[in-house]
Amino acid sequence: MKKGIITLLAITMFLFGTAFAQMEKNTVRVGISNQSFSQFDYQNIKLSSLNIIKVVDMSQNTQINDIEAGKIVEIQMINGLYTILIDGEKKYENLTGPLLFSSNAKLEIVELNRKGLPAKYDGMIEITKAKNEQKFNVINIVDLENYLRGVVPNEMPISFGLEALKAQAVAARNYVTNAKISPNYDVTDSTASQVYYGVNSYRDISDRAINETKGIYALYNEKPISALYFSTSPGITDDWDDVFGSEKSSGSYPYLKARYDKENQKPLNSEDDVKKFYLSNDTGFDTNSPKFRWQYDFTRLELEDVLHNTLQQQSKAGLVEPKYDGDIKLEGLKEIKAKKRTQSGKIVELEIIAKSGTYKVKKELGIRKTIKKNNAILPSANFFVETQGKEKLTQDNDENNGFFDSFDIEKYPSTFKFIGGGFGHGVGMSQYGAYNLSKMGKKYTEILNHYYTDINISTILKTVFYNEYNVWYKTEFYFDKNTFNKAYLIIENSKNVSEFPFKINDYVFNDTKSITKDKLIKINITQYLKQGINVINFAPLTKENKGKIINYRVELL
Numbered sequence: 001m002k003k004g005i006i007t008l009l010a011i012t013m014f015l016f017g018t019a020f021a022q023m024e025k026n027t028v029r030v031g032i033s034n035q036s037f038s039q040f041d042y043q044n045i046k047l048s049s050l051n052i053i054k055v056v057d058m059s060q061n062t063q064i065n066d067i068e069a070g071k072i073v074e075i076q077m078i079n080g081l082y083t084i085l086i087d088g089e090k091k092y093e094n095l096t097g098p099l100l101f102s103s104n105a106k107l108e109i110v111e112l113n114r115k116g117l118p119a120k121y122d123g124m125i126e127i128t129k130a131k132n133e134q135k136f137n138v139i140n141i142v143d144l145e146n147y148l149r150g151v152v153p154n155e156m157p158i159s160f161g162l163e164a165l166k167a168q169a170v171a172a173r174n175y176v177t178n179a180k181i182s183p184n185y186d187v188t189d190s191t192a193s194q195v196y197y198g199v200n201s202y203r204d205i206s207d208r209a210i211n212e213t214k215g216i217y218a219l220y221n222e223k224p225i226s227a228l229y230f231s232t233s234p235g236i237t238d239d240w241d242d243v244f245g246s247e248k249s250s251g252s253y254p255y256l257k258a259r260y261d262k263e264n265q266k267p268l269n270s271e272d273d274v275k276k277f278y279l280s281n282d283t284g285f286d287t288n289s290p291k292f293r294w295q296y297d298f299t300r301l302e303l304e305d306v307l308h309n310t311l312q313q314q315s316k317a318g319l320v321e322p323k324y325d326g327d328i329k330l331e332g333l334k335e336i337k338a339k340k341r342t343q344s345g346k347i348v349e350l351e352i353i354a355k356s357g358t359y360k361v362k363k364e365l366g367i368r369k370t371i372k373k374n375n376a377i378l379p380s381a382n383f384f385v386e387t388q389g390k391e392k393l394t395q396d397n398d399e400n401n402g403f404f405d406s407f408d409i410e411k412y413p414s415t416f417k418f419i420g421g422g423f424g425h426g427v428g429m430s431q432y433g434a435y436n437l438s439k440m441g442k443k444y445t446e447i448l449n450h451y452y453t454d455i456n457i458s459t460i461l462k463t464v465f466y467n468e469y470n471v472w473y474k475t476e477f478y479f480d481k482n483t484f485n486k487a488y489l490i491i492e493n494s495k496n497v498s499e500f501p502f503k504i505n506d507y508v509f510n511d512t513k514s515i516t517k518d519k520l521i522k523i524n525i526t527q528y529l530k531q532g533i534n535v536i537n538f539a540p541l542t543k544e545n546k547g548k549i550i551n552y553r554v555e556l557l
Contacts, residue, residue: 021461021551022223025177028147029126030196031185032119032138035112040188041135044076047125051105055084059096072110075099075127077136082127097136098128106199109138114197121198122146128184137184140198145210147196148172153206154195155229160435165209166444167434170457174218174227177460214533215477218448218455220255222553225452228256230424232291232432234382235261235277235284236268236344237451243342243364243427256427257453258343261285267343274338274345274384278421286432291380291423296373298416300391303371304333307352310370311359319366320359331356332412336371336385346426347381355410364425371418383420387413428452443483445556459554464500466541466548473538477554479529486557487529489536491521495548502538502552504528525554 031040047053053073055064067073067086074085082095101107106120113119123142130137142150148169156168172194179187187193217224228240240256241249258267261284268274277283278293286292298306311324324330332355339360340349350361350370361370364381371378390411429451437447445457464473479487491500493516501510507528515521541548 021463022177024460024462025144025186027123027141027143028176028187029185030140030142030147031182031188032109032112032121032140033188033190037190040137041130041132042077042138043135044074045127045138046110047073047075047101048108048110049103049105051103053101053103053107056100056102057095058098058100064092069105073101075136077134080129080133082136098126101125101127115200117200119198120200121150130184137182139185140189144173144176145214147176148210149207150196150198150201151176151194152210153201153203154197156431156434158203158205160431161438162205162209162212163438163442163444163447164431164434165206166213167429167438167447168229168431169206169210169213170216170218170444170448171227171229171429173213173216174224177217177224178226212478212480213444215459215475216556217458217460218255218452219458219460219553220452220455222456222458222461222551224460225255225455226253227452228425228428229431229451230426230428231430232286232289232379232421232423233261233284233426233430234292234344234380234421235286236265237428237430238342238344238346238426240427243346243348243425255452255455259451259453261433268341268345271338271384274341275419277345278382278384278419284433285436286422286430288436289423289432291421292432293419293421294379295420296371296378296418298373298418300333300413300416303416304330304354306372307333307370310372311352311361314361314366314370317366319362320370321362322357322359324357324359328356330354332410333416334412335387336416338384342426344422344426345382345384347383350381355412378418378420380420380422380424380426382422382426383418386417386419387415388417389414445483457556461551461553462538464538464541464550464552466543466546470540472540475536475552475554477534477556478532479534479556481531484556486524486526488555488557489521489523489525490553490555491515491523492519492551493521494519495550497541497545497548497550499542499545500538500550502536504536505530505534 033040049069051069053067071086076083082097082099083090084092102124106122107125109119121140123140126139126141127136128139151172152165152169155172156165175194176187179193181187181193189196218227237259239258240253268277281287281293307330308326311320312326314320315323335353337351338347339351341347346364347367348364350367352359361367367381368377391414392411434447459475459477462473462475498516500512503509504525505528
């Protein structure tokens with residue numbers, strides 16, 4: 001039966017194309033990395049559980065004998081096939097895989113730690129071949145809400161409070177709904193996606209934030225937004241186009257626009273504007289962040305040594321013009337200046353001027369990785385540079401390096417001061433900003449609307465069509481009467497469906513013929529909702545409407 005439903009679903013998606021709503025991601029496939037988060041390909045791994053482990057070889061759809069609780073199960077890949085050892089004794093070999101491990105208790109990955117404890121996971125563990133077919137990936141298949149339980153308290157301190165955590169939960173739910181970074185998994189467990197530590201992360205207050213935003217998304221044009229977020233805003237966030245964009249992608253993220261913490265704040269259009277702004281400590285919501293304002297000092301020689309290494313690295317990434325290969329060491333550093341800035345003063349093109357050459361560095365992350373202090377990149381690319389002192393290049397330097405003629409000795413700055421603010425890429429929601437807005441009494445919806453432009457707080461758009469199995473279509477969401485005043489059921493009926501019975505909790509709406517003439521139907525359903533989890537069920541369309549669809553969602557105001 002399940003296979004038939006999936007087939008019918010696939011056919012319907014094919015027939016209706018873009019008219020079909022984006023599917024809600026109820027389960028998440030998480031690529032589990034090693035201890036240092038540097039590798040996702042394994043040659044062997046060990047699992048254990050406090051309950052019986054069931055194993056299925058999915059290529060043969062064959063269940064292997066149950067493995068007793070507490071046993072150490074080692075999976076090895078040899079010549080592209082799997083071998084399973086139990087407590088060190090070889091039990092199964094030449095398995096094709098993928099292998100699926102499940103238990104009624106948590107599954108532990110032995111010898112892997114998360115948050116200082118053995119790594120444990122809800123859901124199932126899948127072992128499947130990596131791109132390098134002589135190794136495998138370890139994938140935690142987990143339901144969406146438990147995935148969020150393992151993410152939210154890692155991406156935001158739980159001390160930030162309930163409303164900020166709710167905003168983070170919605171952002172994280174949006175993020176993973178749009179994610180698919182590998183053929184084998186949707187997201188990783190590292191900062192390459194969202195930090196996910198499994199069961200060890202679960203905390204009561206973040207669990208509550210996730211539960212009290214269940215089923216809720218930030219939408220733009222009825223689609224879940226790419227809800228980017230970062231640590232600390234300097235007082236102004238930035239347009240996606242200005243930080244990450246190109247000519248081809250321009251306008252792709254209209255909801256990721258520059259946002260100002262102060263109503264009278266204007267874009268930083270000059271170097272004087274930038275200096276005044278970043279020398280001020282009262283220009284935004286994030287003033288209690290340790291990275292709201294910062295300064296890093298370098299001696300000239302120290303910075304020249306740093307640039308000699310980082311310019312080579314960023315040249316390999318294609319972010320330096322002309323390329324710097326290090327054959328002629330960068331010396332005689334004169335000036336570092338912004339060539340192009342965003343509205344917040346973020347530098348997206350930097351010029352480095354030295355006696356030995358002039359180089360341009362592109363992109364905010366490339367710039368941050370170029371200016372390193374104690375091997376750490378700059379918190380952001382929102383800065384200006386001040387120089388102090390003047391010193392001559394010595395005659396010895398000229399003779400030793402064979403680069404400068406003796407008559408070409410000039411004065412150069414002795415120190416470079418990088419003065420700036422903010423932490424992260426600066427696009428989307430500031431987490432410290434969310435924290436402080438919540439302290440000001442703002443609800444999570446107000447926080448989301450501050451950082452994301454022209455969004456709707458809504459359930460995800462779902463599609464109803466005919467199916468012979470009489471499977472109903474369900475939406476669950478949390479309605480908080482202290483946050484929302486109204487809720488509207490919005491139904492798109494562009495295919496002229498003649499009838500679509502539905503129910504909201506215990507209220508049944510059988511007679512829908514009176515409203516089916518409209519292409520877009522908007523019904524105030526507030527009176528039918530309760531505090532807490534609410535359920536909307538749509539019956540499958542009747543045979544007379546076979547081949548048609550309706551889309552629906554609930555908008556919360």
